[in-house]
Amino acid sequence: MSTTTLERPDLSIRIITIDAVRPAPAPQPFRPNCSACHLRELCLPGGMTGGDVERLDALLFSRRRVRAGQVVYREGDRFESMYAVRSGTVKTSLMLADGREQVSGFYMAGELMGLDALAEGAHASTATALEDAEVCSIPYVHLSEAAVASTGMQHLVVRLMSREIVREQGLMLLLGGMNAEERLSAFLLDQSRRLDARGYSPSEFHLRMSRAEIGSYLGVTLETVSRTFSAFHRQGLIMVNQRHVRIIDMAGLAGACVLRTH
Amino acid sequence: MSTTTLERPDLSIRIITIDAVRPAPAPQPFRPNCSACHLRELCLPGGMTGGDVERLDALLFSRRRVRAGQVVYREGDRFESMYAVRSGTVKTSLMLADGREQVSGFYMAGELMGLDALAEGAHASTATALEDAEVCSIPYVHLSEAAVASTGMQHLVVRLMSREIVREQGLMLLLGGMNAEERLSAFLLDQSRRLDARGYSPSEFHLRMSRAEIGSYLGVTLETVSRTFSAFHRQGLIMVNQRHVRIIDMAGLAGACVLRTH
DNA sequence: CGTCTTTTTGAATACTGTCAATTTAAGTGG
DNA sequence: CCACTTAAATTGACAGTATTCAAAAAGACG
Numbered sequence: 001m002s003t004t005t006l007e008r009p010d011l012s013i014r015i016i017t018i019d020a021v022r023p024a025p026a027p028q029p030f031r032p033n034c035s036a037c038h039l040r041e042l043c044l045p046g047g048m049t050g051g052d053v054e055r056l057d058a059l060l061f062s063r064r065r066v067r068a069g070q071v072v073y074r075e076g077d078r079f080e081s082m083y084a085v086r087s088g089t090v091k092t093s094l095m096l097a098d099g100r101e102q103v104s105g106f107y108m109a110g111e112l113m114g115l116d117a118l119a120e121g122a123h124a125s126t127a128t129a130l131e132d133a134e135v136c137s138i139p140y141v142h143l144s145e146a147a148v149a150s151t152g153m154q155h156l157v158v159r160l161m162s163r164e165i166v167r168e169q170g171l172m173l174l175l176g177g178m179n180a181e182e183r184l185s186a187f188l189l190d191q192s193r194r195l196d197a198r199g200y201s202p203s204e205f206h207l208r209m210s211r212a213e214i215g216s217y218l219g220v221t222l223e224t225v226s227r228t229f230s231a232f233h234r235q236g237l238i239m240v241n242q243r244h245v246r247i248i249d250m251a252g253l254a255g256a257c258v259l260r261t262h
Numbered sequence: 263m264s265t266t267t268l269e270r271p272d273l274s275i276r277i278i279t280i281d282a283v284r285p286a287p288a289p290q291p292f293r294p295n296c297s298a299c300h301l302r303e304l305c306l307p308g309g310m311t312g313g314d315v316e317r318l319d320a321l322l323f324s325r326r327r328v329r330a331g332q333v334v335y336r337e338g339d340r341f342e343s344m345y346a347v348r349s350g351t352v353k354t355s356l357m358l359a360d361g362r363e364q365v366s367g368f369y370m371a372g373e374l375m376g377l378d379a380l381a382e383g384a385h386a387s388t389a390t391a392l393e394d395a396e397v398c399s400i401p402y403v404h405l406s407e408a409a410v411a412s413t414g415m416q417h418l419v420v421r422l423m424s425r426e427i428v429r430e431q432g433l434m435l436l437l438g439g440m441n442a443e444e445r446l447s448a449f450l451l452d453q454s455r456r457l458d459a460r461g462y463s464p465s466e467f468h469l470r471m472s473r474a475e476i477g478s479y480l481g482v483t484l485e486t487v488s489r490t491f492s493a494f495h496r497q498g499l500i501m502v503n504q505r506h507v508r509i510i511d512m513a514g515l516a517g518a519c520v521l522r523t524h
Numbered sequence: 525c526g527t528c529t530t531t532t533t534g535a536a537t538a539c540t541g542t543c544a545a546t547t548t549a550a551g552t553g554g
Numbered sequence: 555c556c557a558c559t560t561a562a563a564t565t566g567a568c569a570g571t572a573t574t575c576a577a578a579a580a581g582a583c584g
Contacts, residue, residue: 094431094435096435096439100439102434102435102438102439104431104434115424115427116424116427116428116431117424118420118421118423118424119421119424119425119427119428120424120428124428124431125431144413144416144417147416148413148416151406151410154406154409154410154416155406157420158380158419158420158423159380159381161380161420161423161424161427162377162378162379162380162381162382162423163381164427165377165378165381165423165426165427165430166378166381166382166386168427168430168431168434169356169366169378169386169387169430171434172364172366172430172433172434172437173356173358173364175434175437175438175481176364176437176478176479176480176481177358177362177364177481179539179540180539180540210561210562210563211562211563211564212562216438217438218438219437219438219439220540220541221540221541221542222562222563223540223541223542223563223564223565224539224540224541225563226562226563226564226565227540227564227565229563229564230564230565242548242549242562242563243562243563258359258360441571441572442571442572472529472530472531473530473531473532474530482572482573483572483573483574484530484531485531485532485533485572485573485574486571486572486573487531488530488531488532488533489532489533489572491531491532492532492533504530504531504580504581
């Protein structure tokens with residue numbers, strides 16, 4: 001097979017800081033505020049009025065660096081904060097009875113994690129950074145207090161949770177009624193759309209997750225993921241080299257996503 | 263195959279009322295109150311303090327009868343109310359691009375539907391009664407106003423939504439990593455547990471949904487559902503005759519539910 | 525009682541998982 | 555910088571499971 005050459009405009013540069021040799025320090029004293037954040041439109045404050053954004057700023061978020069492979073929160077941890085991804089990519093996963101890992105989501109800049117924790121007061125999944133990342137920690141007690149004062153804040157929380165419910169419904173459809181090609185094309189189109197919304201190229205990107213993680217998320221084996229990538233390549237829909245993907249035929253890929261007759 | 267005879271303690275009696283021949287009347291003037299409802303513990307008020315239950319009573323719920331096959335709300339309808347099932351069974355489903363129906367949930371007495379509507383202000387699924395049923399309609403504007411006054415009410419909504427997220431996560435695990443036998447045993451055990459919580463027999467019950475609906479929900483074909491029922495019968499785990507199920511070996515059925523190695 | 529729907533069952537096919545080997549990339553230490 | 559080790563991805567062969575197509579049986583309903 002010919003070696004596919006792709007530009008790599010999105011390779012992250014690992015910044016080796018002093019932190020790497022010091023023992024892990026306490027959360028950094030960063031006090032980011034939402035009104036100045038470049039993710040304003042995508043993240044929590046999206047669609048909020050000025051007054052409510054100021055209320056968000058008053059919640060004393062803290063920002064935390066997470067290195068590739070490190071955990072943001074762990075399944076079973078007492079619920080204290082929700083987390084917004086500021087940079088990098090994070091996966092959430094559940095540990096199954098037999099010790100295997102089931103990936104339940106991938107989160108990009110501006111997306112919120114940890115909404116499944118409110119039911120039981122403990123996190124229902126584990127969040128792990130797939131690359132060096134930054135997350136904003138949103139203390140729930142503060143958010144909850146703010147919601148008492150402002151209906152805008154109440155609706156914010158409710159809308160975010162409802163959005164998560166709808167997201168999971170989409171995944172259920174995918175897992176319930178699609179074959180391997182449909183699953184992978186839906187996955188690639190979803191990635192493309194979300195990267196596009198963040199100002200990256202929708203047609204050429206670098207996947208931050210392994211074949212095994214994609215497979216777990218999509219409910220197929222890593223071998224099937226790999227084979228399906230190759231099949232798309234042969235069909236001229238994409239160019240793929242390891243984790244680098246270039247979508248050649250966006251419409252064709254969308255066509256592969258039509259639900260099968262079942 | 264031998265005909266399995268089962269008692270049917272749960273056959274519903276169709277009450278034919280005058281309503282059946284009159285044109286559909288406006289929602290009945292029932293003003294049920296939560297504090298007197300026998301579903302108090304299972305439903306919205308579960309775990310609430312006296313004051314908050316009184317606030318629920320003040321929300322002016324209305325109760326509505328729904329006949330088998332009728333729709334409670336439809337995908338795309340503007341979101342005005344959430345619904346609690348008071349009696350009967352309701353399914354929620356989504357219409358796929360190719361016209362097929364994908365079942366996303368089954369709801370019993372005390373369970374809440376319509377939480378997926380808050381994100382977009384429109385219902386994301388259609389709720390259809392599987393048998394004659396009664397639902398309580400909970401106007402969201404009233405609930406929202408009550409939440410302004412009471413943190414207890416705020417937490418109620420948030421907890422309910424989080425619970426729905428966790429429910430869907432469980433379904434994702436099922437769809438993502440289980441084979442047909444594991445799916446059906448998980449389904450039967452879930453039905454058993456929920457019927458048990460409502461005071462019905464956990465070991466013998468009447469399914470209100472068709473094989474096709476079960477299959478859609480579990481992500482397999484109706485033929486596979488039927489075959490798997492027969493297989494469980496042969497294995498001595500259950501007795502099954504059409505929609506009547508008696509669980510013979512609860513532990514054995516739970517054993518069939520262990521996640522496969524994948 | 526006949527019609528329609530639902531359920532069951534069979535046979536053949538297609539798809540995906542499993543096992544195994546190879547290739548490629550990435551990381552480590554001399 | 556290179557050899558070595560480890561991990562990730564690809565590919566092939568085969569087996570197993572679920573789907574598809576088809577037909578028959580059992581209920582439901584007017």
